[in-house]
Amino acid sequence: VSRSQPTQPGTPPLVVAHRGASGELPEHTLAAYDLALRQGADGLECDVRLTRDGKLICMHDRRIDRTSNGSGTVSAMTLDALRAHDYGSWHAEMASRQRAAAALGDPDVDNKNIERYAEPTSVLTLRELLTLVLDWDRPRTLFIETKHPVRYGALVEMKLIAELQRFGLAKRPPSATPPVVMMSFAPSAVFRIRRSAPNLPTVLLGENSRYLGYAPTTSGVPAAIGPSIEMLREHPKVVERARASGRATYVWTVDEKADVELCRDLGVRWIATNYPARTKRVFES
């Protein structure tokens, strides 16, 4: 993400595990992130939300209903209340689909992980995830996406920077493998982070063409841009334009081989995928 190291076309992108190895294990669980690290992912992606008692947890949805056996809105629940539910067993249904696929000989199904789908798992805090990443044997980058930028945005960012500072990460000088990158779909959130933590690399995410006219002239300009793979297919020149202004590109969510190869050919620096092991294998062949 460093401005001094633009990625040239043909360079294999670094592989970021989207919500962990979430194609194989329940998203945003310690097990999914641990598996991604063991599979050699270069980075991890997570979404963060604020609980009612001001704790940052890793969760995509506003509510816990899809990814747990409970029900409710994250911002209306305390961390203790969130911990009362199980965030692993919901994958049991997916496990049975995976078993059926494995039985049919689908080569993408990794048999040894199937049985782990249904394990009960607690909600994951950002602190627990940061600890996992920082304790790993070689540097990896955690891409943290802040959700609900409009209603609680500034508060989430303030808490996030305080939490990063607790680990000594918010003010670190820029490096080729930054331990943390902050991301948001909201330019206002990225600009606020740039103002309060200028050394923290940022990615401005987007899935429409407002990117293409993005003028890198303000002081709050993101270090990288983050188009969706759908947008990249339609507007591949966005990578070249970003490179011309010294910016890297982060593309999500890249699960198909042809898309992985497209990203490599264009010189995308980071790709977020639900299948880090299989994505890394594309570059070995």
Ligand code: G3P
């Ligand atoms: O990595 C960026 C990507 O995660 C953005 O979309 O909805 O999965 O958070 P979403």
Ligand code: CA
């Ligand atoms: Ca995300």
